[in-house]
Amino acid sequence: MSVIWADNFQAYGDDENALTAGIYAEVDGTTWITLVNDPDPLAAAGSRCIRYSDSNVGTSNRLLRFVFPAGPTAEMGASLRIYCPALPTSDDMAFEIFSWRDISNNVLLVLEILTTGALRIRYSENGTILGTSVIPVIAADNWAHIEMKTLFSNTVGTTEVRVNGLEVSGLTLTGVDTIGTGAVVPAQVAFVQRARVTSERQVYFIRDFTLWNTTGSQNNNFMGTLSIVNLYPDADTSFNWTPSSGSTGWNLIDEVGPSDTGFISANATPPAASVFALTNLQADIVGVRALLAVNRTRKSDGGDGNVQVGLRSGVSTDQGANTPVTTAFAYRWDVSELSPDTGVAYTPIEVNSVEYVINRTL
Numbered sequence: 001m002s003v004i005w006a007d008n009f010q011a012y013g014d015d016e017n018a019l020t021a022g023i024y025a026e027v028d029g030t031t032w033i034t035l036v037n038d039p040d041p042l043a044a045a046g047s048r049c050i051r052y053s054d055s056n057v058g059t060s061n062r063l064l065r066f067v068f069p070a071g072p073t074a075e076m077g078a079s080l081r082i083y084c085p086a087l088p089t090s091d092d093m094a095f096e097i098f099s100w101r102d103i104s105n106n107v108l109l110v111l112e113i114l115t116t117g118a119l120r121i122r123y124s125e126n127g128t129i130l131g132t133s134v135i136p137v138i139a140a141d142n143w144a145h146i147e148m149k150t151l152f153s154n155t156v157g158t159t160e161v162r163v164n165g166l167e168v169s170g171l172t173l174t175g176v177d178t179i180g181t182g183a184v185v186p187a188q189v190a191f192v193q194r195a196r197v198t199s200e201r202q203v204y205f206i207r208d209f210t211l212w213n214t215t216g217s218q219n220n221n222f223m224g225t226l227s228i229v230n231l232y233p234d235a236d237t238s239f240n241w242t243p244s245s246g247s248t249g250w251n252l253i254d255e256v257g258p259s260d261t262g263f264i265s266a267n268a269t270p271p272a273a274s275v276f277a278l279t280n281l282q283a284d285i286v287g288v289r290a291l292l293a294v295n296r297t298r299k300s301d302g303g304d305g306n307v308q309v310g311l312r313s314g315v316s317t318d319q320g321a322n323t324p325v326t327t328a329f330a331y332r333w334d335v336s337e338l339s340p341d342t343g344v345a346y347t348p349i350e351v352n353s354v355e356y357v358i359n360r361t362l
Contacts, residue, residue, distance in 0.1 A: 001211045001215075001216040001218065001335055001337055001339060002210050002213055002216035002217075002219040002220040002337070003211075003215065003218075003289065003292075003335050004068065004069065004070075004211040004212055004213065004291040004335070005023075005066065005209075005210070005211045005292075005333070005335075006193060006209065006210045006211075006226075006228050006290070006292055007023070007070075007192055007208075007209045007210075007228065008048070008049075008207050008208050008227070008228035008229070008230065009035060009048050009049055009050050009206075009207055009209075010046075010047070010048045010228075010256065011230055011256065011257070011294070012048075012257060012258070013035070013255075013256055013257015013258065013260050014257060015035070015220055015257055015258055016034055017285070018257075018258050018331075019064070021258075021296070021329055021330050021331055022296075022330030022331040023066070023327075023331050024064055024066055025066065025067045025188065026063065026064070026065040027064050027065075028061075028062040028063050028064070029239075032052065032053045032055055032062045032193075032293050033050060033052055033053070033062060033063075033064060034050070034051050034053065035048055035049075035050065036048065036049065036050075036051040036053075036205075036206055037085060038205075038207070039051075039085070039135045039205055040083065040143060040180055042063075044178075046256075047207075048207070048237050049083070049206060049207035050191075050206045050207065051203065051204075052095075052193040052203060052204040052205070052206075053146045053201070053203065054201040054202055054203045055201060055280070056195075056200065056201045059197075061125075061192050061193065061194050061195065061324065061356045062192070062193040062195075063099070063190045063191060064190065064191045064206075065101075065188055065190040065191075065193040066188060066190070066209075066211065067187060067188040068186070068187055068188060068189075071103075071187060072102070072103055072184060072185045072187040073185060073187075073213050073215075073358045074151060074152050074153070074185040075149075075150070075151045075152070075184065075213060075214045076100070076149070076150060076152070076186060076189070076212075076213055077147065077149040077150075077190055077211075077212045077213065077214070077221070077222065078098055078147070078208070078209070078210065078211045078212070079142065079146060079147040079148070079208070079209070079210045079223070079226060080097065080144065080145075080146060080191070080206050080208055080209040080210070081143045081145050081146070081206065081208045082095070082097060082113075082136065082138070082143070082144055082146060082204060082205065082206050083141075083142065083143045083144075083204070083205040084113065084140050084141070084204055084205075085140065085202075085205075085243065086202060086203075086276050087113065087114075087115055087117050087138070087140050088113060088114065088115050088202060089115060089200075089202070090200065091114070091115070091181060092194065092195060092200050092258075093193075093194060093195060093200050093201065093219055094112040094113055094114060094115075094120075094194055095112060095193055095194065095202075095204050096110045096111065096112050096125070096190070096191065096192035096193075096194060097111045097113065097148070097191065098110065098111045098148050098189055098190075098191070099113065099189065099191070099192045100150065100152070100186055100188075100189055101186055101188045101189065101190060102125075102182055102184045102185070102186060102188075102344055102346055103184065103187040103188075105188070106124075106182060107123075107124040107125060108124070108152065108178070108179050108180060108182050108186055109121065109122075109123060109124075109130075109150065109152070109159075109178055109179070109180070109269070110122055110124065110125065111146075111148055111161060111171075111187075112124075112194075113138050114128045114132070114175040115141045116136045117136030117138040117139055117140075117326070118132055118133045118135070118136050118137065118138075119133045119137055119138065119146075119161060119168060119171060120132045120133070121159060121161070121171055121173070123151070123180035123181070124180065125194065127180055129151075130159075130173060130176060130178075130358075131159075131170050131171045131173050132170055132171075133161075133169060133170045133171055134169040134170040135167045135169070137163045138163070144161070144164060145163065145164050145165070145208070145225040145226070146161070146163055147161065147162040147163075147223075147224075148160070148161050148162075148280075149221070149222060150178055151178065152178050152179050152185040152186055153177070153178060153179065154177050154179050154183070155175075155177065155265060156175055156274075157173070157175070157176045157177055157178030157179065158173060158175070158176070158178070159171065159172070159173045159176075159178055159214070160172045160173075160222075160358070161259055162222060164225060165224050165225050189211065191206055191209075193350050196284055202209060203212075207228075207245055208226060208227055208336065209228075210223070210226055210228070210296055216337070218290075218337040218338065218345070219289055219290060223289055226289065227285075229281060229285070230256075231278040231279050231280075231281070231351075232254045232256075232278065232279050233249075233250035233251075233253055233254045233276035233278060233356060234250060234254065234276075234277055234278060234279050235250055235276065235277040236248050236249050236250050236274075236275075236276060236277075237275040237276060237355050238272070238274065238275040239264075239274050239275075239328045240271040240272040240273065240274050241264040241265060241271060241274045241358075241360075242264065242265050242266070242267070242271075243264055244261075244262055244263045244264070244265070245262065249276065250263045250276050250277075251275055252264055253276075255312065258296060258329070260329070261304050265300075266360035268303065270359070270362070271360070272359075272362040273357050273358060273359035274357070274358055274359075275312065275356070275357050276355060276356045276357075276358075277355055277356075277357050278355065278356055280351075280352040281348050281351055281352060285348050287345075287348070288345060288346040288347065288348055288351055289337070289345070290336060290337045290346075291311055291335075291336045291337075291346060291351065291354065292333050292334070292335055293310065293311050293320055293330060293333060293334045293336065293356060294332070294333040295307065295331070295332055295333070295358060296323060296329055296330070296331050296332075297325050297329070297330070298326060298327055298328055298329045298330065299325045299326065299327055301327070302327065304324070304362050305324070305362060306323060306324050306325065306360070306361045306362065307322075307323055307325050307358065307359065307360055307361070308321070308322045308323065308358075308359045308361050309318055309332075309334055309356070309357065309358050309359075310334075310357040310359075311336050311340070311354050311355070311356065311357070312338075312340075312354065312355040312356075312357050313339045313340055313342075313346070313350055313353070313354050313355075314339035314340075314341030314342075315341065315355075316341045317332065317357055318334075318336040318338075318339075318340040320333075320334025320336075321334060322361050322362075
């Protein structure tokens, strides 16, 4: 397994606080970083993204930060889409697309957008420049898909950047120091709106964030331009938990944005697993890299309570981890890169028949 996390920021509705409920380690306030509709006039109805505000309050950086669940990792890849209504007007407002950080949150390496639309790699925020793209590659008022793969090392480091699937000349580096003054590899990545002076801020939007490493046999290298799609329960296949109201379960867990008023529950004498059908992919999707089975759960007291989530394809289920649940609501997820029915990558047709399985195991 190589895909670690993927997010189009669609499932949280308008609740920025939900971002830190088990997924992101830090989100810089609900005033400066907000969940909004996609600014692209051609975007699908209901598309959502993260917006960084142009509010000129203070000089501290504003960021969204994700910690690697498996800890520090030497070779990492990530991608996202970014929309700049206008390019930065100074280096003081350069957006750090990827800010790779160690376990102490010290910045090791950043990829940033310059005033011309060129990209640059450097140590930390003000450190030595390792490389700059030969030509501008980011345009204002357009979504751009950016991928970065880096081997972190003081001696044999490598890095490569691609924009909209094409290698960026000037940013493919080999045999370099990609850690700088640090002596450890990254444990987290952040997306940073930089501002060194109070009077300067610009708006940026991001979506379709994917994080991966090179440890598995699937999705362990550049994956090309990606879109992340959310599928929601739309029918009960086998409902065995207890609904908060009514007699069906799927309609209590299909909300866009967290809701605590409708839910399903399983008591300390665990019932059989509940199974739900899911909405279909759009017809124009031609390939599937991975599926993530996400749940938002809590337990009602201090007793033991474990939940296991899986994805069923055909007669087989890809079971996720048997995970302890906390007394506070939190998102948890498992990644499925191969169909449990065929042993190869999911096809779009197969995904349209995949079922979501949730089981209380303890």
